[in-house]
Amino acid sequence: MQNHRWLRTPDGTPRRISYGADYNPDQWPREVWDEDVRLMKQAGVDVVSVAIFSWAKLQPAEGQWDFAWLDEVIDLLHANGIGVDLATATASPPPWLTTLHPEVLPETADGQIVWPGGRQHWRPTSPVFRRHALALVEKLAERYGAHPGVVAWHVNNELGCHNAYDYSDDAARAFRVWLEARYGGIEGLNHAWGTAFWSQRYGSFDEIQPPRRSYAFPNPTQQLDFARFSSDALKDHLIAEREILNRLTPDIPVTTNFMIMGETRHGDYADWAHEVDFVSNDHYVTEGRDELAFSAALTSGVAGHRPWFLMEHSTSAVNWQPINRPKHGNELVRDSLTHVAHGADAVCYFQWRQSAAGAEKYHSSMVPHGGEDTRVYREVVRLGGILQDLQPVAGSDREPSQVAILFDWDSWWGSELDSHPTDRLRYRREAVEWWTALMNAGIRADVVPADADLSGYRLVIAPVLYAVSEERRARLEAYVHGGGSLVATYFSGIVNADDRVWLGGYPGALAELLGIRVEEFRPLWDDETIGLSIGARGRLWSEPVDVVADDVEVLARYTESELDGGAAVTWRRAGDGAAGYVSTSLGVDGLAALLPLLLERAGVASELPEPLRGTVELAVRRAGDSRVRFLINRTDDEVRLDGIEGEYLVGDAVLAPRGVAVVR
Template identity: 55%
Template sequence: MMNSNTTRPSFPRRPRREDTAIHFGADYNPDQWPETTWAEDIALMQRAGITVVTLPVFSWAHIQPDEDRWDFGWLDRIMDLLAQAGIDVDMATSTASPPAWLTAKHPEVLPTTRTGETLWPGGRQQWRPTSPVFRRYALELTRRMAERYGNHPALVAWHVNNELGCHNAYDYSDDAAAAFRAWLRERYATLEALNDAWGTAFWSQIYHRWEEILPPRLAASEPNPTQLLDFRRFSSDALRNYLRAESEVLRAITPEIPITTNFMVMGDTAAMDYPSWADDVDFVSNDHYLDSRPGGIDELAFSASLTSAIAAGRPWWLMEHSTSAVNWRPVNPPKLPGELARDSLTHLGHGADAICFFQWRASRAGAEKYHAALLPHAGADSRLFRDVVALGRTLTDLSEIAGSQSVRARAAVVIDYESWWSLTQEFLPHTRLDYRGQALDWYRALVSAGLRVDVVTPHNDLAAYDVIVAPLLHVVPTELAERLRTAVVGGSHLVTTYFSGTVDEHDHVILGGYPGALRDLLGIRVEEFSPLLDGDVAVLSNGATGRMWSEEVTVTDPSVQVLRCYEQARGAAAGAPAVTRRAVGEGSATYVSTRLEDEDLAGVVTELLAAAGIEPDLPEPLRGEVIAAVRRGDGVDYWTLTNRGNRDLGSSADVADMLGGTPLGGADKLGVTDAVVVRVPRG
């Protein structure tokens, strides 16, 4: 084993490829295979057009076999081979999962659950984000990696840890308790302010010493709701603080190498407030895995758009997705022919300048051995690998898109992580509100109306949008309420729903009637919530049905227009308003007091867009059939059109002609599992 602390010699750097091309790559785990396979790997990578690999994500135990032993030899060799082959490296710091010797020597780094159980080694991410012991070892590894490979010609980016918080977002250990108290001191300064914010007069929870405060461990009943919200804020910040710690080491040694870490903007992943992390990386990267159920492509585009918003419209990297089946759902079907390219191009259309996968070679052992890869168990003589090679050619053809920025849509759906967190607590009027699912419903309805749609956060410029849909915007601080009012007065058309505007940043109910912070803007008032029991529906005046919720809405401003009334509902009298719209300044504010779906939601969206004078972005044959995303180049726009899977839409040439452009890449036809990229000159 190598025990030397000497660094690698300096190499001349070559131009960063991502400035001029779309990167194409995958996680690569050469240490999991005999070195005799490496030459074959690199030859097949070159055949496929691979330009970048991420390594060595989970190799700490190989690099540091014991506390006093280091072995970089194998990593030196593969780095040199990749450099000679012209393949770049996004180098992970290998800190994602500590080696067995570390956790055996220091079991105090292991996370603790809410119920006091230890999360033992045997999986991955078995470390506390706030552990000073873990951090000492991890930062030493990070330092050695930076010193050794900082000047290597293959290195194009640093990849901090991996999927921070995927399995260890919430730790309730003594380390976490101490860090939580420090975080609270910084946030509130005094116990008096904390007691007021947490409402600790309730249930005799008043704190007289900081040492009395604990994380929300298992209690006799649901813990204090503001404590829960603050713990989620703290937990996201603890992971962010860890990201900053590794980044500081890397920047001190290699200031010219950009830093990223792979976010997980997908599905129900909500523990990390990624918009607040964006400034801590030099470029945003994201992992996303297709939901194989019907409508999964809509969720993919929704997540890709949200990633673009977090990146402020700048290019980002798709760090992981799957060529075919994953291994972690109850049933894992393979992707259909065409879906590999369709998914990749949809991410590219929403701003991704790198299309990468987990992983290069399918594992033969371990927990992810049935997860698809670019090189499957069947080898290079397989349909999947041929599709990978074809995708590499397509991305080369699309190289002119690299570096172009996303073009803002006119309509936006708002995702607010703090509202999402608040709506996962117990002791709510309804505990199955499905925050992200309802946001996705509105996204689909707007797409079905023929619009391009951005998914944004409150951090983005909301006033830049003609239509702002903010369902279940539960937590509304004064500053956000004022920004929304200003946007509406200036010409934006806001749509929000029940249980919005209800609480402030401390999770305190805004008194005077619901929807609290948005009550005056909407021109309505609600005295009492009336969530619906399972199986109950609310019947509206046009025959539409609402689920989950109903309310007795009172109109408080004579300018409010009632668009739908209740005919029959558990919590509203016949004739009571169900959907209202108020003209305000140059815009309007709409309130929807029940959960509408499918055609019923589409009907409201169509009516609201007509009232606002907003026409579809797409020609009639494509409306509702495709998801459209646009990136802007020099004198040209690049439209990516993704078929939503309803029907074949004809040749790519015919589709491009509808937009006044020409096909640039993608499928020859826009079939049900296809996407095409169209170059449209800008007049």
């Protein structure tokens, strides 16, 4: 982050865990606004994001502006003690703009135009769109920069959610500029991309296109670089808006909402985090609550363990899954407090009042269609009271753990390219399974960017760390020789930053450190598993691992197929630390058999009493000498918190099903 700055508050106002939602008053008659404010105050709301999709309302035609309604909304909220996270409104261009300038519309890899009618129908590299968007940002900054009710700027919205990959001529031109800056000369690109293969050698950057639809497989490094470029193009738009806001309103912090959740991977958020004053994130449950906790921990890692803003999540059902079920007892509160446990200092939803029309009218909100006399609104009010009780937590950092899981966007993009040993590999799934297995063992863990400082961790797990540069190899070796324990999995250390294979045998960049050598991969069929001597079964992947160093300890061997008796999991002391290798995907159940062996050797033990391990998730926040523990019931049963001493800020020693206790 540039310089961690939080929401502005009036002088003398104590910091709190903020609470609120996206607020869309322009969808409602004026008489509803007063009712909204009454219900917000009743629920304890102190911040709302306004004008996210209001460009067409603010600028109904080129050269015409209408700010009167927004003036009134901001004044009304401020008079009632509710701060405004004011959006720049650039997320969705109005119909007049795309009618006058259809050249701002994105193109798919097949050359098809993405037409208006939804949202985010704009090219991140379009100079025409950029000019109109920045004019809007400047107008907003000039008008509201001195308003005491504006507590933060909200750049765009979910940058790249729908328009991350544009293959237009604008994108092609910008891609060439990006490539020339990266490689310097065309021969550097030819080497990195391996263009001697399939007669792809380029004579100049002008000959290069985005990886549009082609026969066979597009060049893999071209695809990887296009993913990097696309992330950078979105980041560049963020910076362009931020620079105007910083110039005109230097005292107001700037953020934008990331999407660290599920398989959303278009933005390298560890990189983007350097461009905002505080990290914000949107998260919706798609794969169960362990993925929610993993994403919250990764958001904390991206934020450098400083407080962050949960900009969007849902009170109950969403509208965009094939089947949309409501949340049930305690889930609204538990999901929110899990994010707080991992560092969120603001809890907000999409949205405040459930829309009566439009594509998201069946998406839940803080005030449902049924109004205040509803289960959801009563839970909203209950959560508001709980957050008031958590003021001692506000401003505190998330306390680092003994264990870290490395997360790397380059490895995510690269490991799932086409023309690989298997197309079944899912990078994030492997990482989440390690996270879940650690929680099942009662181990608190961090999820951190691959280039984070690792010196404070006893154990670092690197799932599918596919891309390892020379610099990263040196950092990992220094971590191990300095006393840390590193565990790498299959398909790690395979390529450098250019997706060129490290020669000499796998796992390439890590082979010498691990003391092993693999000649070829042996991916498994969909319905195939392979036995290990520790009682676990591997899936997806296996390898014939040759132990080439005398001091390598074999922790598990394969017990089936032509690999019978061969090493499956290894451990090697190196310097003051150790490095281990897991050559197959074990899933959560298989990792349960392996983790005790790894944790014992790394000197890692659970902080929880034995009866709570696996049933309760632990997260810790610390400010100075104040240490606050969050104990989250992962089960649908009541759990007694025997052995947990301290002042209960939330809950008590009997955790309700899906309940949360907060203990200082």
